[in-house]
Amino acid sequence: MPQSHILPGFRPAISYTLVYLALIVLIPLSAMLLKSFQLSWEQFLAIITNARVIASFRVTFVSALTAAAVSGVFGFIIAWTLVRYPFPGKRLFDALIDLPFALPTAVAGIVLATIYQPSGVIGKAVMSVLGVQIAYQPVGIVFAMIFIGLPFVVRTIEPVLQEFDTAMEEAAASLGANRLQTFIKVILPNILPAALTGFALAFARGVGEYGSVIFIAGNMPYVSEIVPLLIITKLEQYDYAGATAIGLVMLVLSFILLLLINLLQGWLRRRGGQL
Amino acid sequence: MSVSVTVCKPLSLADPAWFRYLLIGLTLAIVGLFLVLPLITVLTEAFAKGWATYRDSLSQPDTLAAIRLTLLTAAITVPLTTVFGVAAAWAVARFSFTGKNLLITLIDLPFSVSPVIAGLIYVLVFGAQGWLGPWLLDHDIKIIFAVPGIVLATLFVTFPFVARELIPLMQEIGHEEEEAALSLGANPWQMFFKVTLPNIKWGLLYGVLLCNARAMGEFGAVSVVSGHIRGLTNTLPLHVEVTYNEYDFVGSFAGASLLAGLAVVTLIVKTLLEWKQTQDLKAARKASE
Numbered sequence A: 001m002p003q004s005h006i007l008p009g010f011r012p013a014i015s016y017t018l019v020y021l022a023l024i025v026l027i028p029l030s031a032m033l034l035k036s037f038q039l040s041w042e043q044f045l046a047i048i049t050n051a052r053v054i055a056s057f058r059v060t061f062v063s064a065l066t067a068a069a070v071s072g073v074f075g076f077i078i079a080w081t082l083v084r085y086p087f088p089g090k091r092l093f094d095a096l097i098d099l100p101f102a103l104p105t106a107v108a109g110i111v112l113a114t115i116y117q118p119s120g121v122i123g124k125a126v127m128s129v130l131g132v133q134i135a136y137q138p139v140g141i142v143f144a145m146i147f148i149g150l151p152f153v154v155r156t157i158e159p160v161l162q163e164f165d166t167a168m169e170e171a172a173a174s175l176g177a178n179r180l181q182t183f184i185k186v187i188l189p190n191i192l193p194a195a196l197t198g199f200a201l202a203f204a205r206g207v208g209e210y211g212s213v214i215f216i217a218g219n220m221p222y223v224s225e226i227v228p229l230l231i232i233t234k235l236e237q238y239d240y241a242g243a244t245a246i247g248l249v250m251l252v253l254s255f256i257l258l259l260l261i262n263l264l265q266g267w268l269r270r271r272g273g274q275l
Numbered sequence B: 001m002s003v004s005v006t007v008c009k010p011l012s013l014a015d016p017a018w019f020r021y022l023l024i025g026l027t028l029a030i031v032g033l034f035l036v037l038p039l040i041t042v043l044t045e046a047f048a049k050g051w052a053t054y055r056d057s058l059s060q061p062d063t064l065a066a067i068r069l070t071l072l073t074a075a076i077t078v079p080l081t082t083v084f085g086v087a088a089a090w091a092v093a094r095f096s097f098t099g100k101n102l103l104i105t106l107i108d109l110p111f112s113v114s115p116v117i118a119g120l121i122y123v124l125v126f127g128a129q130g131w132l133g134p135w136l137l138d139h140d141i142k143i144i145f146a147v148p149g150i151v152l153a154t155l156f157v158t159f160p161f162v163a164r165e166l167i168p169l170m171q172e173i174g175h176e177e178e179e180a181a182l183s184l185g186a187n188p189w190q191m192f193f194k195v196t197l198p199n200i201k202w203g204l205l206y207g208v209l210l211c212n213a214r215a216m217g218e219f220g221a222v223s224v225v226s227g228h229i230r231g232l233t234n235t236l237p238l239h240v241e242v243t244y245n246e247y248d249f250v251g252s253f254a255g256a257s258l259l260a261g262l263a264v265v266t267l268i269v270k271t272l273l274e275w276k277q278t279q280d281l282k283a284a285r286k287a288s289e
Helices: A008-038 A039-046 A050-084 A090-096 A107-114 A119-131 A140-162 A165-172 A178-207 A211-216 A227-236 A240-270 B017-046 B051-060 B060-092 B098-111 B115-126 B133-138 B147-157 B161-173 B178-183 B188-217 B220-226 B237-244 B247-287
Strands: none
Touching: A008 A240, A008 B098, A008 B115, A039 A119, A039 A240, A050 A090, A050 A227, A050 B017, A090 A165, A090 A211, A090 B017, A090 B178, A090 B247, A107 A119, A107 A140, A107 A178, A107 A211, A107 B237, A119 B161, A140 A178, A140 A211, A140 B017, A165 A178, A165 B115, A178 B115, A178 B220, A211 A227, A211 B178, A227 A240, A227 B115, A227 B220, B017 B115, B017 B247, B051 B161, B051 B247, B060 B098, B060 B147, B060 B188, B060 B220, B060 B237, B060 B247, B098 B147, B098 B161, B115 B133, B115 B147, B115 B178, B115 B220, B147 B188, B147 B220, B161 B237, B178 B188, B178 B247, B188 B247
16 A cells, blocks of 8 residues: 655545545434434334334345345356357447446336236236246345346456456366366356355345335235335334334344455455456 | 456367357346346336327426436535545545545445435434434424435435545556656646546546436435425435326336436446546556556
């Protein structure tokens, strides 16, 4: 890290940064912390262990885990194809990967609900072939979370695959390994940190997601109600204590996830990849 | 930012043709079904009842008010987030100080907080039952269920967008040129506008672009603080939600088509900026060799 002594502007820049950070992020976040201190431990526990709250945490985490796993597999296939194989229109497809980052979540929400509802393009086909309904069911939540999680996986694996030294593959091949062995013993271990980082990012995004999920979820308490929606429901009932307690648990969980992702990214950097 | 590179490799490493086609087919299927189909569906739904109905939906007073509020929100938040991003990047990428890693983590924090919580925290500060609620009520200042709340929530969710683009970029560029400018007698502002800004311009535009897309498209955080008052506190994404829930699907998708158009333009400009920046960095590397 270069240390500069002659460059100007450190004091104003750092002061502005810290004041703005405090005003927009830190003070409002601490408001939630202080609000939750107004609850006694028993009150807090009673809110958190309420059956509907626990059910919504289960729905959210199971959906986000499943979606991140599917995004992991899909994302790996897409990243591999985009890096390794030439095909027409590749640049266009590569640019399209970021669509879920750019598309407002409310738009994603209504579009996904329209496509996957029983009368929708995919919903109808799945209904007639498998007899399964996707929209307004817990599985609908998973589909929405795959949509928003996919680019995280592709964009973390892609640069690592690009930087990957094919000389290692050549060495494995010349020593007699077949493609499958090379893939499992040489390529996969090198991609693993990136894949895990992408998985964790997709999972973290899925857990907090609101807009793209609520339209397709059906929002049945105990069955398909996600935690962010429950927080909003509590707020609409002026149950600020309830919303704060649930929000605090969510916040702590996202801190833990953030820490985990930072560790994974550190590991990824040490392995020579970059983000 | 990613760059597409086609890897040329010896035949011994080539995957069998059937495998290549299988994977290309899978990729096209996933991207087609998960990404292209939704984009097309926005348009087919918006124009389901023809061009005239589409145009009428967009010229409703409530729709126009929502568009105006979305533009206003972006016009306030994007400059504030940009100035913060430049200041933070200057401090972090150019100076050493204790707690730097903590600061970087805190700047990234809003990315990992659920948008709903971003809205909730402002309700707890400014809402009727919040810290400042009674005082605001006494002075007849409305923040929650009003435009200032929407702006604040948007400032929170867009917080890291410019800083996190600029910090790694400025670290990579280094500080030699800036020091050279100073030693040749430039004052700090001349150095900033003639050396720093030209060097970071593509990355800065990239951050501004993504920040703008998020500011105009934010839904969860804004939804908590807005109060959904028609014609007053509905942004375009909220208007899309309200009309959808009223079964006005053409109206909802007409609004959605504008936001989807914004997303497509964002992706195109983003691809151009990535290309531009790669060219610049390549040229800079060549020049320094």
